[in-house]
Amino acid sequence: MLSINLRHLEEAELALRGELPVAELDLGLADELIRVEKPLRYDLKAELLHEAVLVTGSLVLPLECECSRCLKKFPTRLHLKDWAVHLPLAGEDKVSVDNDCVDLTPFVREDILLNFPQHPLCKTECAGLTKPENDRKDEVAESAAANVWVELDKLKLK
Ligand SMILES: [Zn+2]
Secondary structure: OOOEEEEHHHOEEEEEEEEEEEEOOOOOOOOOOEEOOEEEEEEEEEEHHHHHHEEEEEEEEEEEEEOOOOEEEEEEEEEEEEEEEEEEEOOOOOOOHHHOOEEEHHHHHHHHHHHHOOOOOOOOOOOOOOOOOOHHHHHHHHHHHHHHHHHHHHHHOO
């Protein structure tokens, strides 16, 4: 469980570093093109503000994707570099505190889902399953370039 102990936080800032298992992150994914098999890695700092906790840091979730165009499988990761969450300890929106602890998991889950890739692509210019016109042009260009080298070699030999 990814949680913050408020008693400890009253004494000093807390550094939270570790991994959250997929089962605990519990994303409830229906998308078959993206699978989450490895734990979420977090590197966070928690500090106590006036009647609130501010948590900042980075979240990294490795993903196993299937390209939505060409169906190739490829690994990628979801990286929230400057993740931040503000947790009020008083007022209407105050977070629930259980045994002096605030569970961060629901906040992490929400932002991971918000930033989840919608249509995974193995590369931005992925053309899909059929071979497009562009590829053939590239091949022609490449062989033209190769010919240039051959010509240069001939020049050198002279
Ligand atoms: Zn692709």
